[in-house]
Amino acid sequence: MSSNIISLKLTADFFAERANRSLDRYNYSKALRYFKRAGEMEPKNPSHLCNMAGVLGHLGKFSESNEILMNVLKKFDDNAAECHYYLACNYVYMDLLEQAEEHAYLYLRKDPKGRFAKDAVEILEYVAQDLNHPPLTEDLNLEEDEKTILHEQARTMMEEGRFQQAEKLLSQLLEDHPDFIAARNNLSLCYYYKGEIEKAHQMIRSVLEQDPCNIHALCNLAILYYQQQELEELSALLKELRKIIPLQYDQAYKLGITLGVLGEHDAAYQLFKKMSAYAWRLDFHLYHYCAVSAFNLGRYQEAKKYWKWVQREDPESPIAPYYLDWIESGQTHREAPYYYQVPHHYQESKKKEALQDSMERDPFIRSSFLWALRHGDRETKLQVLQAFEWLGDQEVIEALKEFVADPEQEDDLKQMANFVLGTLGYAGSNQPTIRWRSSWKEVVNCLRDRLTGEEQEAAQQLWTEFIQARYPNVPIIRKPKAWAAALEYLITPTSYKELAQSYSVSAQTVKKNVDTIREK
Template sequence: MKEKKIALADRSTKIIPIQWDATYFFERAVRSMDRYHYDKALKYFRRAAEYEPENPVNHCNMAGILSEMGNYEESNRILDSIVNELDPEMTECHFYMANNYANMEMYEAAEDSLVRYLEEDAEGQFLEEAEEMMELLHYELERPTKLAFIKAREGFFEHDRARAMLEDGKFAEAVRLLESIVEKNGEFLAARNNLALAYYYMGMFDKAMATIKQVLELESGNLHALCNLAIFYQHAGDKEELAPLVELLCKTVPFHQEHVFKLATTMGILGEHGEAYRHFMRLLKDGALKSDPCLFHYAAVAACNMGRYDESRRLWQQVKKLDPESHVPGYYLEQLERMENGQHAAPASYHYHLPFEEQFRLWEKSTESLPDHMKRDPLVRSSFFWALRHGDRHTKLQVIQALGMIADNEVKDALREFIIEPQEDDYLKRIAIFVLRSIGVHESLHAILEGEETVIEHSRMPSRLPIWEDKWQSVLEAALARMNKHYDLVQQHDLLTLWIEFLSRVYPDVPKFGKVEGWAAALEYLTAKMHRREISYHEVSQRYGVSIATVSKCAKRIDEICGIKEKMRMIFPALADHRE
């Protein structure tokens, strides 16, 4: 017995110590969760967090268990402390908080957390779940979610905004946004395609061509890019490059509705009207777009160009039913009879608006301002910007006046660029400067006039006079204030030019101006005469509140110096001397 005790004493006792650390308690917590023992799991996660208080994962796990147990408020308190104190990069905590708030039916708070998650999380781990929650919140709050940006889809949301800008005719804004998207994500081909179109709409043809070729370098079969390239080749008159591309497009039969529509409109622009008609009719037979007046118009134009006048009449009559307020179907139905008799060419444009010349004709008939539909229509705006770069002198003059009536930031940017173009006509640039001032651009303007770079300050008129007196400005303002609704911008600019010419010729012996209204009335009178408008001394004297003698005296003085009547005789030799 004694020997046995000794033998037992000789054995070395092996005790395995337990490692009490965060990992141990984490593993115990996970095993408890697997068995749905949430109380034990919570206890173990708390112990793990005690061992590693700076580790946000342990705290996040604890918040997750609390949420499973229905303790949403405590869960959110922990999640909030994680993103505000431990690790702001754990953006998924905002998604967990959104879930907790939704379970508490606190939908406004849920929306705030969800939006923060989507705007901060770059990985998009819970993107699909977040989109499902957005639908729930939309339903509960009865309004769209207040979301401006999804970081995990960086560029996609902004791209939608840029497309909306293009549809609204805000081309310069769209260009700035699309350029930033492409700079961040060079493989975002849809953004590159739309950037090319934006350049094209603004008349920046070289940039448009370079951008579309970049798309095709990245994806040679991109249908949108191929269609855009074909249109650009046609614009450039490059028949050699265009022919094989048209042949390829004629063989293309796209499946997706968006691609069918793109190809159809492209073939119409390229003059392949049979192909365009075939694709447009595919879309109409599909039924999804059967209430779209634009689509019926496009099909009507294609049919008309094919000589199928009965079909085009039927289609335009359908447009009239779908869009009774539009001028477009009525205009083309009126022209159709002349087309059938060969007296009028078939429409060259597939755009759903009146021809450019017809737009101007309607505007000129409206007397006072540009019709609202012309201001809003992005295709009309595109026509204006294109004509400002590529139109003839007369068209550019009309466009500058029209842009002055639109008067938004897009217009201001376009006119600022116009006045620094060396090849543009100086008179047109001076009109553009006048328009910029009249629509509220008060900062210094950089222009190229008479071949030299010039800075035009707001406090000075664009003249060579060494000074500009307040009294002279008062005369000008008195005239322009009364002319505003009765004279177009060109005529107002010509009054300004006449006043500067008079002052420049008499300087420094400028007469002492008593009643500024007398000189202002004289300027209006002479400007009206230069533009062959009906006017009398009596009429202007009444409107300016001065005597006929005062207006006559001032007008004769300006005429003596500037030779207005002599210039008019040279321009209109058959015009007899005017007698009051």
């Protein structure tokens, strides 16, 4: 008789998933049993052991938790520096302050810039006060060196969408510190967000030559493959990424978000849940990513639970209410993005102030503009160039200068970019810097709906030359429409009378302005 029994292979991931389900129900005893089984099946995976230690801590079994954490430290040493912080927390709860001080100190020695650094300093200061001696922080060199400070400045610039400035700072850092891998990884992201794919690829390769297993570089490479639709290479790399067991918190974050962006929502969900199981303090960003991956898997109740936690911990933010409304209103056909922001969908009819605000606040919108300027079609590039007239910061000026210098771009688009540079006060190295007045810009705006694209570009070029030639003695523009009519007369075969009627100005004024522009 043939058997119809199907063999079920119980893997470590199976038990870890069951453990996480038990944690969701606050059933810590059952979660502990499942994590223990997972650890027995994968004894070389420290995450199972850390999960066990975390659950034991929740149960108040601090001594048992400490025993596991010490075991992890023996096996994985520096790669498990956070265990020292967890031990310090346990010892504080046990009122063993000298031991708490020792492990908080060791954590800061091994990872002075780690995610728990500030908390560890607080523990040292608390313990020192209770034990009546100076805090051990005085023995630690916690002052940031210039390299670290500059790198943090570059990261902040990237978070704010100022990729041009971040690129310059990171490039200078690498000239002075060529082995600074973190700076190389961030510079590759700068290139990517700006649309400079080949440069991004080269920078990632340079990191992997130094460190073939660098998780940040491998994740960046996967995103690059995805963007370029190099599906065979992406598939092979994803296979490797799914096998990685990150030991550091920032590595786990990077890997989880990358997997999610690439559509590997289940793998991202499992990773984020594992992270949340042994997160000793509620990280609402992490729970947001748990919610995002759960939502994208169709697990809407779980997503709702996580976003409610986020709402409780970050009550001033609109993010959790925004996504909770998705669930309540049945907008489950959409896919939640893997970043901690409310998506902005801007139409062409949006006011300039809204666009300026979005560019300042949302680096993703800013990077999409930079990307479109480099890789969009002709019409898209024209729209971006027009939008840049409103967004005159240094980042935009640098992007326009690069665009003008790019031999691959069309000449008429470069002329348009030069015009925008002129309105933003940059007229080239041989021209005076002129900050355009709103009345000068209004003249060009009057032509928007009347001229073709080519005619608009010609009118803008003529008006820019006039402003530059007459500066600083540019005539006062009391009637922008009359000057717009003059420009249109010089560009198109139209009579003074027709233009005067169209713009509701006198023909004599139009003729006078035409003569003034011709004189320059």
